[in-house]
Amino acid sequence: MIVVESWVINADSPVPVPSEAVPEALRSRIDGGQLETWLTSSSGRSLAFVTNTERAMVMLLEDESDPGGHAVDPGAQGSSDGFILSNGQDDEYPDEDTVPIREAFSLVKQIVATGSWPTDAHRVVDR
Numbered sequence: 001m002i003v004v005e006s007w008v009i010n011a012d013s014p015v016p017v018p019s020e021a022v023p024e025a026l027r028s029r030i031d032g033g034q035l036e037t038w039l040t041s042s043s044g045r046s047l048a049f050v051t052n053t054e055r056a057m058v059m060l061l062e063d064e065s066d067p068g069g070h071a072v073d074p075g076a077q078g079s080s081d082g083f084i085l086s087n088g089q090d091d092e093y094p095d096e097d098t099v100p101i102r103e104a105f106s107l108v109k110q111i112v113a114t115g116s117w118p119t120d121a122h123r124v125v126d127r
Helices: 019-031 101-114
Strands: 007-009 036-041 046-051 055-061 069-071 079-084 090-094 123-125
Touching (some): 019 101, 069 101
Antiparallel strands (some): 036 046, 069 123
16 A cells, blocks of 8 residues: 655645645745745655746755755756745845746646656755
């Protein structure tokens, strides 16, 4: 028997979010000015989504001490700012360390659905 972990959006509700509802939940938070979203799984993993509304940083961490891994856009040039964290900090990231927002929605949906990155996702392990 395979048990798939469930995920909750930390700041919203203790009710697990179904994978098919993830893109809309993220869009709703962005529309409300919340550009940083953390999801926590029933197994204790964390999934971060931070956006400037055009690109997003997507990170998956196994536990609190894990540096994890993040999605990348190989060959992307330049950098982008406007990644506003919940504490008000305005971050800037190289574009190669973020992905277009539509791709980010897809990545988060896949991780919530299966617990894993898509096999074709470009990512780096930060361990």
